[in-house]
Amino acid sequence: MLRRITIVTSVLVLFLLSGKAQDPHFSQLHNTPLWVNPALAGQTDGDMRLIANYRNQWSTVTVPYQTAAGSFDTKIPKYFKNCSYFGAGVFVLNDQAGDAAFRTSTAQLSLAYHQSLSAKKPTFLSLGFMVGAGQMAFDQNELYFDNQFDGGGFNTGLASGENFSRTSLMYLDISAGLTVTSSLGEFSGFYLGVGMYHLNQPNVSFLGDDSETLYMRTNLHAGGTIGLGEEGTIRVLPEFIMSFQGPSQEVLVGAMVQYAMSDLSLYLGGMYRNKDAFIPMFRMDIKTVSLTFSYDVNTSELTRASAANGGMEISLKFTPKVFGARSECDEVKCPYY
Numbered sequence: 001m002l003r004r005i006t007i008v009t010s011v012l013v014l015f016l017l018s019g020k021a022q023d024p025h026f027s028q029l030h031n032t033p034l035w036v037n038p039a040l041a042g043q044t045d046g047d048m049r050l051i052a053n054y055r056n057q058w059s060t061v062t063v064p065y066q067t068a069a070g071s072f073d074t075k076i077p078k079y080f081k082n083c084s085y086f087g088a089g090v091f092v093l094n095d096q097a098g099d100a101a102f103r104t105s106t107a108q109l110s111l112a113y114h115q116s117l118s119a120k121k122p123t124f125l126s127l128g129f130m131v132g133a134g135q136m137a138f139d140q141n142e143l144y145f146d147n148q149f150d151g152g153g154f155n156t157g158l159a160s161g162e163n164f165s166r167t168s169l170m171y172l173d174i175s176a177g178l179t180v181t182s183s184l185g186e187f188s189g190f191y192l193g194v195g196m197y198h199l200n201q202p203n204v205s206f207l208g209d210d211s212e213t214l215y216m217r218t219n220l221h222a223g224g225t226i227g228l229g230e231e232g233t234i235r236v237l238p239e240f241i242m243s244f245q246g247p248s249q250e251v252l253v254g255a256m257v258q259y260a261m262s263d264l265s266l267y268l269g270g271m272y273r274n275k276d277a278f279i280p281m282f283r284m285d286i287k288t289v290s291l292t293f294s295y296d297v298n299t300s301e302l303t304r305a306s307a308a309n310g311g312m313e314i315s316l317k318f319t320p321k322v323f324g325a326r327s328e329c330d331e332v333k334c335p336y337y
Contacts (some may be wrong), residue, residue, distance in 0.1 A: 022245055023197070023217055024067045024095040024104065026055060027271055027279045027294050029239050029252065031315035034071045034091040034110055036219055036241065037177035037195030039128030041073045041112040042087015046288060046319030048074035049089075057296070057311030065097040065311075073110065075323075082116035083329035084124075091130070106173060108132030123182040126193075130175040134214075136204055137168035165208030174200045177219075187227025187235060195219040215246030233260050237267070250274065256281060263287050276300045277311075290317040 033040035073089025112128030179193030205212035223239030238255040256269030267283035277296040
């Protein structure tokens with residue numbers, strides 16, 4: 001019976017065979033900018049931004065859900081009127097979950113244009129697009145079905161009775177986003193935006209029909225930096241996202257406090273995912289290198305099984321200045337993301 005419950009509640013049955021596939025999520029919003037909004041491509045204080053992410057979730061409940069991602073985005077070194085500019089980037093992700101090794105992979109290219117709205121202060125309206133390919137796959141040999149139960153256990157030698165026309169599929173993926181960002185002084189600023197993923201709602205059915213689509217995901221997000229004191233040594237970085245995908249929705253809200261020194265910054269704070277987890281977070285910046293560690297402490301109905309253990313997440317970010325100062329536009333401070 002326990003084995004049967006495991007099968008019925010497996011990721012494959014819930015998310016693939018029922019057509020309710022959901023995107024992997026991260027807790028460190030500031031370290032997954034292109035997964036939050038394609039319009040964030042190129043919005044960085046450095047000339048470019050390189051990020052690596054790893055997340056391991058639910059290791060105490062079942063086979064761990066493991067997600068690895070990486071992104072690279074850059075300002076295109078040519079400015080237009082009032083420091084308007086283009087940004088471009090690439091995002092890759094691989095997620096593996098459950099006994100059936102259900103795998104989701106994607107590779108995306110992004111392009112964004114950041115239009116200056118003011119000659120007096122850095123305020124930008126940004127529009128971005130992301131296009132790429134996605135893949136979903138699973139290992140059918142790792143699944144058990146009703147027809148394989150022989151009264152005493154599951155016999156993999158019996159036919160499953162399932163009519164999978166394929167165990168791997170690929171699809172075109174199109175996304176877009178819009179943001180407004182503004183600096184409110186040397187140490188303060190804000191951003192807000194909307195990111196929309198899977199606009200084309202691709203077919204992800206393994207059963208040979210076109211009835212199962214990947215739900216469009218909409219992110220509403222906002223955040224900023226609040227500098228305290230004349231020197232801005234202490235700063236508060238609040239952030240918020242509300243995400244909708246099919247019948248599911250997620251709210252993630254929190255903040256970090258930064259203590260900034262000349263070449264070193266330390267951050268401490270946390271996030272809260274509605275009805276799911278509290279997420280303490282620590283970050284350290286050394287010049288242009290940033291390391292962030294967070295851990296999801298589960299607060300949902302799974303607490304009894306998980307013992308409050310949710311998921312570990314770690315990110316490494318590099319934001320170098322490589323182009324050199326070419327104009328006064330290179331001195332424009334972006335709102336912190």
